[in-house]
Amino acid sequence: MFRGNAAHSGVFQTKAPKNLGVKWVFDTATSPDLPGEAIIGSPVVAGGVVYVGSNDNNLYAIDACSGKLKWKFATTGGLRGGGGNVASTPAVSGNIVYFMCNDGNFYAVDATTGKVRWTYATAGEHRCMGPGMLYAQPVNEIGPDLWDFYLSSPAILDGAVYFGCGDGNVYSLDAASGALRWKFPTGNVVHASPAVANGTVYIGSFDSYFYALDAATGSLRWKFQTGVDLPSHLMMGLPGSAAVANGVVYFGCRDSNFYALDAQTGRQRWAFNNGGSWVIASPAVQNNIVYFVTSDSHKFEALDAQTGAELYSLPYNIFAFSSPAIAGDRAYFGAFDGLLHEVNLTDRRYSGKYAVPGYSKNKEKWLKPDGQLNDNIWTGETMDDAFYNIRAKMFTLGSILSSPTVSDGVVYFSSVDGRVYALGE
16 A cells, blocks of 8 residues: 555565666557556555556556556546546555545545446545636636645555545545445545554645544544645645654654654654645664655655654655655655666665656757756746746646565565656566
């Protein structure tokens, strides 16, 4: 499942790739003249198969060894029967693949055949909405958050599946039948993915609160409020997911803070300020160190998990929403420029990188020689125009919004170029 396990530690119990050589590339394009739709969610590997959703409304099952398509499942529940984007990372359990879809349905699909087992209809998906969102004009018009890319990815534990939804609810369903166990209402869109540990579901909402819910009943155990920035919503909300380790819950927020809370009481242990930068990515925790990447400040951060003291940071050149995946003493994450980075955690340095084709093709157009964004990428009559334009231009680089997964010495990730990549042995 997303981040490797229900507690979302981000640590994969496998060897790291020996190198970042290409094992295979799977392209969702249907013809050379029609590139594949963006892949926002992350791949998962189970039973020798890679499962990943796409903005082309399909869930794909790909042979992990050869990169050949095994099957694809087309969602069908959208308006006019058109299905919906799959920006949720799947979870696999009991030969069933579970995922959330933009058509408002939660799907359970047979992992071997791709045939639907059951679906559950929520009250409907949508992005975080608000007046003048991110400085859009006119200021009183309700609009979507252009940087709200992800859907909630399910966590599965003890026969139950947990996920959030744009209808503002956190859901728990019976994993075998899809029957509703409970739902809990928050004050806004829930696109974070739940972490589940010690009988508790931990999840954030765009309403600025982080929630701890009883996994069996859905009752509130505690909630913690992060920063509030209404009405622009620029520095408010929790689209990223938490990791639970050693009795502490770790998560980042758009208020530019990274938090550590006591998992039982919700009391703040510490907070690390990122100088105005969002933290969209989910953290990884290993050997009493918590790792995460930032958006605007472009840093791979390593903090002491007990105190929040910065141990070191490594710079990169552009926004990153991708959550670091750890295998052995290596960490992997992607960025909006189409680069996948490898970090040697022992030596505390970058040890490799891989560039998707869009980076090489378009870097001179949108990036400075040092890799920073070129000034000409910020264009538009209004700030709203500029946000639309910069996102579209960065996507031509092959932005990696997915979080890598590592299995049997291979790192798997996807890109907005419509491709899934397998690097390593």
